[in-house]
Amino acid sequence: MAPGHRVSRNLARLLVGWYGRGHRDLPWRRTADPYRIWVSEIMLQQTRAAAVVPYYQRFLDCFPTVEALAAASEERVLAVWSGLGYYSRARHLREAARQVVETRGFPRDAASLRRLPGVGDYTAAAIASIAFGEAVAVVDGNVLRVVARIQNDASDIGAASTRERFRALAQRWLGNHQPAVFNQALMELGATVCLPRNPRCAACPLAAHCQAYRAGTVEQLPVKLRRQIPVRLEETLMVVRSRGRVLLRRRGRESRRMAGFWDLPGPEDLPQARIASPIGEFRHTITHHHYRFVVVAATAARPLSGPIAFQWFSLMQLVDIPLSTTARKALNLAGVIVS
Numbered sequence: 001m002a003p004g005h006r007v008s009r010n011l012a013r014l015l016v017g018w019y020g021r022g023h024r025d026l027p028w029r030r031t032a033d034p035y036r037i038w039v040s041e042i043m044l045q046q047t048r049a050a051a052v053v054p055y056y057q058r059f060l061d062c063f064p065t066v067e068a069l070a071a072a073s074e075e076r077v078l079a080v081w082s083g084l085g086y087y088s089r090a091r092h093l094r095e096a097a098r099q100v101v102e103t104r105g106f107p108r109d110a111a112s113l114r115r116l117p118g119v120g121d122y123t124a125a126a127i128a129s130i131a132f133g134e135a136v137a138v139v140d141g142n143v144l145r146v147v148a149r150i151q152n153d154a155s156d157i158g159a160a161s162t163r164e165r166f167r168a169l170a171q172r173w174l175g176n177h178q179p180a181v182f183n184q185a186l187m188e189l190g191a192t193v194c195l196p197r198n199p200r201c202a203a204c205p206l207a208a209h210c211q212a213y214r215a216g217t218v219e220q221l222p223v224k225l226r227r228q229i230p231v232r233l234e235e236t237l238m239v240v241r242s243r244g245r246v247l248l249r250r251r252g253r254e255s256r257r258m259a260g261f262w263d264l265p266g267p268e269d270l271p272q273a274r275i276a277s278p279i280g281e282f283r284h285t286i287t288h289h290h291y292r293f294v295v296v297a298a299t300a301a302r303p304l305s306g307p308i309a310f311q312w313f314s315l316m317q318l319v320d321i322p323l324s325t326t327a328r329k330a331l332n333l334a335g336v337i338v339s
Contacts, residue, residue, distance in 0.1 A: 011150075011209055012177040018205035019185030024049065024192065027056060029184065034106045034131035035066045041123045042089050049191070055084045066106070069097040078260060078322030085286075085325050087261065092118025110136045129179040137170035138183045139163065142190025148222035149194060152211035156225045228288040235291060237264040237330045238273060238298035242312065246336065247300060248327065250309040263324040264331070265300075265310070273300040280333045284326055295330045 023029075026049055028040030039059060043052045062080045063069040069077070074094060081090035096116040100106055107113045110128040114121065121139070128134040137143075144157045147166040155162040174182050193200045201213050212218045240247035248262040249269055267273065279295040313321065315336060 008173045008175060009177070011173045011206060012175060012182055014205045014209075015173075015185045015189065016178055016181050019181060019188060023185070023188050027053060032131060034108075034127060036060065037131045038106075038123075038127050039093065041126045042093050042118060043084065045089060045123065046086055047084065052084075055081070066097045066100050069094060070101040075260065075322060079320055082261075082321075082323045083325055083328050087322075089118055092116075108132045109134055126183065129183045131180075133179055135174060135176050135179045137167060137174045138187060139167045139170055140187065140190075142187050142194070143170055145196065145222050146186060146190045146194045146206075149199075149212040149218055150206060150210050152215050152217055152221070154217075154221060154223045157222045158224045231289045233289060233291050234294065236266055236294045236296060237326065238266065238270065238275070238296055239264060239279060239330065239334045239336075240270070240273065240298050240300045245312040245314050246318070246331065247310060247312055248321075248323075250311070251324070252309070261322045261324045262311075262313075262327065264327045270298070270300050273298045279330075282329050282333060284329065291326075293326060293330065295333050297334070 026040075028037055031037065040052070040056055043056055043059075059080055063072060063077075072094065074091065077090050077094045078087060081087060084090075096118060099116060107116065108128070109132065110121075110124040113119050113124040113127050119127075125134075125136045125138045128136055129138065144163065144166055147153070147169050148155075148157060151169065153162075153166075155165075157163060157166070170186065173186075189204070189206070193204050197219075199218055201207055201210070201218060204210065204213075207213050210218070212221050247265065249265045251261045251263055265273070267275075276297045276299055279297055281292060281294045284291045284293060318331070318336070
């Protein structure tokens, strides 16, 4: 057997053995149902596992099957998703569910899964390997970091050629060695041990094979040269209340990502409003955009008119509408409980 193949087999064996001795108990790891695995993988895109858990459980309580999701209105799906962010994921999830129901079957391989809305290479590989046992390696940020360090490779992971080469390496390590377990173990290693900062090398099952560990370059890897410049913005959100209700504005086509969501108005939306008192502030980040939101109590004349769609909501109604993440944070800051 060639040395490279022996290393690959040893890596897979060590990784699977380490994972079997203990890992995070996450609800989507207790099922082989492709629908539930698919929902979890979509939610985990750009979101930490700990943050996903309550949303995952609530979403499946409301839409326990792919048929239930396909039959739901977009507004209902967005309302249940509200607070998790990156709302195109929810829209794609519902659209894909409708496709699955129409074709009367869940795609069973990565190539077919890739054709569903919102499913990229990583998500397709994760679902195909975990739900259907296809021997296809997953490659996300965690996996890229592990591969870069194992190989002590300082190539730019922002480059498509580097990602493809690292994917091929992960595929070689996988071979046919329990795809579901191997892929989850590799992702778990990157999420809990091979961390971006302060990696726990002493606890790593692959330390003996890690070239960066031997070279002392772990903290310098991976390398990503194409970094976006942070954009810092400041906005004001107004909490306008009357008779136990809160005034919200509906987002329109000016914000494709947030179209259909309800948000708190800003001074530019209600120029006639009077600011009564400050409430507080919070920070919110979307990719490289870093926002500072100042929240104020305000009053507004009635009736309201103009091109913006305003509506008054009782506090009980807030849990049943698609409410933006920033509105949710602001209302919580104002003492309005939004579950």
